[in-house]
Amino acid sequence: MELLQLMIGGLANGCIYGLVALGFVMIYKASEGVNFAQGDMMMLGAFIALGFGNTDQMGLPFGVAVLLAMVLMFGIGWGVERVVVRQIFGQPQFALVILTIALGFVFRFVAGSIWGYTPLVLETPFAGQNLRSGGIVISLADLVTIGVTLVLTLALWAFFAFTRIGLAAQAASQNQMAAYIVGVPVMRVNSLIWGLSGAVATVAGVLYATRGAIDPNIGLLGIKAFAAAVIGGLGSLPGALLGGLIIGVVEPVAGRYAPGELAKMSPYIIMLIVLVTRPGGLFSQIQMKKV
Amino acid sequence: MSLLQVEDLAIHFGGVKAVDGVSFSVEQGEVFAIIGPNGAGKSTIFNLISRVYPPTRGTIRFDGRDITGLKAHDIAGLGIARTFQNIELFDHSTVLDNLLMGRHTHRGTNFVQDILFLPKVRQEEREHRRRVEQVIELLELEAYRKKMIAGLPYGVRKVVEIGRALAIGPKLILLDEPASGLSVEETRDVAFWIEDMRRDMGLTVLMVEHDMSLVNQVSDRVLAMANGQPLALGSPAEVQAHPDVQAAYLGTGAAA
Numbered sequence: 001m002e003l004l005q006l007m008i009g010g011l012a013n014g015c016i017y018g019l020v021a022l023g024f025v026m027i028y029k030a031s032e033g034v035n036f037a038q039g040d041m042m043m044l045g046a047f048i049a050l051g052f053g054n055t056d057q058m059g060l061p062f063g064v065a066v067l068l069a070m071v072l073m074f075g076i077g078w079g080v081e082r083v084v085v086r087q088i089f090g091q092p093q094f095a096l097v098i099l100t101i102a103l104g105f106v107f108r109f110v111a112g113s114i115w116g117y118t119p120l121v122l123e124t125p126f127a128g129q130n131l132r133s134g135g136i137v138i139s140l141a142d143l144v145t146i147g148v149t150l151v152l153t154l155a156l157w158a159f160f161a162f163t164r165i166g167l168a169a170q171a172a173s174q175n176q177m178a179a180y181i182v183g184v185p186v187m188r189v190n191s192l193i194w195g196l197s198g199a200v201a202t203v204a205g206v207l208y209a210t211r212g213a214i215d216p217n218i219g220l221l222g223i224k225a226f227a228a229a230v231i232g233g234l235g236s237l238p239g240a241l242l243g244g245l246i247i248g249v250v251e252p253v254a255g256r257y258a259p260g261e262l263a264k265m266s267p268y269i270i271m272l273i274v275l276v277t278r279p280g281g282l283f284s285q286i287q288m289k290k291v
Numbered sequence: 292m293s294l295l296q297v298e299d300l301a302i303h304f305g306g307v308k309a310v311d312g313v314s315f316s317v318e319q320g321e322v323f324a325i326i327g328p329n330g331a332g333k334s335t336i337f338n339l340i341s342r343v344y345p346p347t348r349g350t351i352r353f354d355g356r357d358i359t360g361l362k363a364h365d366i367a368g369l370g371i372a373r374t375f376q377n378i379e380l381f382d383h384s385t386v387l388d389n390l391l392m393g394r395h396t397h398r399g400t401n402f403v404q405d406i407l408f409l410p411k412v413r414q415e416e417r418e419h420r421r422r423v424e425q426v427i428e429l430l431e432l433e434a435y436r437k438k439m440i441a442g443l444p445y446g447v448r449k450v451v452e453i454g455r456a457l458a459i460g461p462k463l464i465l466l467d468e469p470a471s472g473l474s475v476e477e478t479r480d481v482a483f484w485i486e487d488m489r490r491d492m493g494l495t496v497l498m499v500e501h502d503m504s505l506v507n508q509v510s511d512r513v514l515a516m517a518n519g520q521p522l523a524l525g526s527p528a529e530v531q532a533h534p535d536v537q538a539a540y541l542g543t544g545a546a547a
C-alpha cells in the first residue's frame with residue numbers, strides 16, 4: 001500500500017519531467033540540438049501564470065491566466081528562435097548548447113528581478129483537495145497533472161503524426177534541404193516549434209506549481225527531464241513521456257527503500273544503463289546503418 | 292515562350308566565380324542536359340534555380356514569371372522539382388512517407404481538419420496516395436514501399452529521390468547526375484524513365500550528367516560549361532564535336 005502511494009505521487013512527478021522532456025524532444029526535432037533552457041522556460045511559464053492569476057498580482061481567473069501564460073510563452077519561444085537561435089543556424093550543435101545555457105541564466109534573472117527569489121505559491125482551484133480510496137490518498141493536483149499530461153502528449157503526437165505542419169516539422173528535422181525542396185518553409189516551422197515548446201513548458205510549469213512553491217531556480221529540474229528525454233530516445237515524444245514516468249516513479253521508491261543518496265542519483269543511473277544497453281534510447285528512431 | 296529562361300546568371304563566392312554569365316532557355320517538353328568537367332558550375336546552376344543560393348547577377352524566369360527573388364520553399368509550389376547529386380531524402384522515414392512528403396504543397400487542409408481527419412482530409416489523402424502509387428508503379432518501387440530509407444542500397448535511394456520529385460507533380464524536373472553511381476542496367480532504366488517523363492507526363496527535364504551515353508540517348512539539346520562559363524550549346528553531337536568542349540575535357544583536340 002505504501003509502495004502504491006509512492007508510485008502515484010511518482011507518476012505525477014514523472015508527468016512533469018515528461019512534459020519538460022517533450023519540450024526537449026520537440027526542439028531536438030526542429031533545431032537538431034538540445035535546448036538547455038527548457039527547464040527555465042518551464043519556470044518562466046509558471047511565474048507568468050502566477051503573475052496573471054494570483055490575487056495579489058493581476059488576479060485573473062486561473063484558466064484565463066494559464067491560457068494567457070501559454071500564449072505569452074509561445075511568443076517568447078517563437079521570438080527566441082527568430083531573434084537568437086536563427087543567428088547560429090548552420091553552426092555546430094554545441095553552439096546551441098552554450099546559447100541555451102546562457103538563455104537559461106537570462107530567464108532566471110528576469111524571473112528573479114520581477115518576482116524575487118523567495119518561493120511563491122501559485123493559487124490553483126484544486127490546491128489541498130484530496131481523494132481517498134482504500135487507504136490511498138490521491139491529491140487532486142496529482143490527478144490533474146496525470147490527466148493533462150496524457151491529453152497533451154496525445155495531442156502533440158497527433159500534431160506531429162497527422163497535420164500538414166507537424167509533418168513538415170518532422171521532415172525539416174530529418175533533412176532541411178529535402179524539406180525545402182518539397183516546399184516546407186523550414187525557418188518558419190522552426191519558429192513555430194520553439195513557440196509550441198514554450199507553451200508546453202508553461203503547462204509543465206503550472207502543473208509543477210500546483211504541487212508546491214516556485215522560485216527562479218526550479219528550472220534545474222530540466223536536467224532530470226533531459227535524462228528522461230535521453231532515456232526515451234531524444235527523437236520520440238512517447239519515449240520522452242515514458243522516460244519521465246520511469247524517473248518519476250523510481251525516485252521516490254529509491255528514496256524509501258534504497259540506501260543513502262541513491263534516490264538523487266537514480267535518474268542518471270537509469271540514463272547510463274539505457275545509454276549502455278540501448279544507445280539510441282528506449283524508443284530509438286535511428287537504425288544501425290548497413291555497411 | 293520558353294518554360295525556363297536563364298539570363299546572364301552569375302554567382303561569386305568571394306573571388307571564385309562559380310557561375311559567370313550563363314544564359315540559356317529550356318523549351319516546354321524538352322530534355323536539356325548540362326555537361327562539363329567537375330567544378331564547371333553545373334550543380335551551382337541547379338542550386339540557383341532551386342533558390343538555395345541567391346545569384347550575384349542575372350535573372351531566372353519560369354513559366355513567364357521572375358523567380359529570382361523567391362525562397363527555396365516557394366519553388367515546389369510553382370512546379371519545379373529536383374534531385375540532388377548526393378541524395379537528400381528523409382532517411383528515418385519509409386519510401387512511401389518520402390514520396391507522400393512530395394505532396395506537401397498540394398495539401399490544402401488545415402490543422403484542425405487534419406487532427407479530426409475530416410472527409411475532406413480523407414478525400415485528399417486518397418488522391419495523394421493514388422498519385423504516389425502511380426509513381427511507385429512507374430519506378431518499380433513496390434518492394435520497398437514500407438522500407439526505411441537508411442537501410443536501402445544506393446541505387447534504390449537514387450530512384451526514390453526521382454520518385455519524390457515526380458510526386459511533387461512538377462512541370463520542370465531538375466535531375467542532378469541521375470546516373471552517377473548506377474550500374475549499366477540501372478542507367479538504362481533512368482533513360483527509360485526520362486523518356487516516360489517527357490512523352491507520357493509532358494514534363495520538361497533539365498539534367499546535369501557526366502554519362503555521355505545517357506546524355507546522347509535522351510537529350511534534345513546540350514549546354515557544355517567549363518569554369519562557370521558556357522562553352523557550347525546545341526545538339527549532343529554538335530556540342531561534343533565543338534573544339535572548345537573537347538579542349539575543356541581533354542586539353543587537346545582529340546575526339547571525345
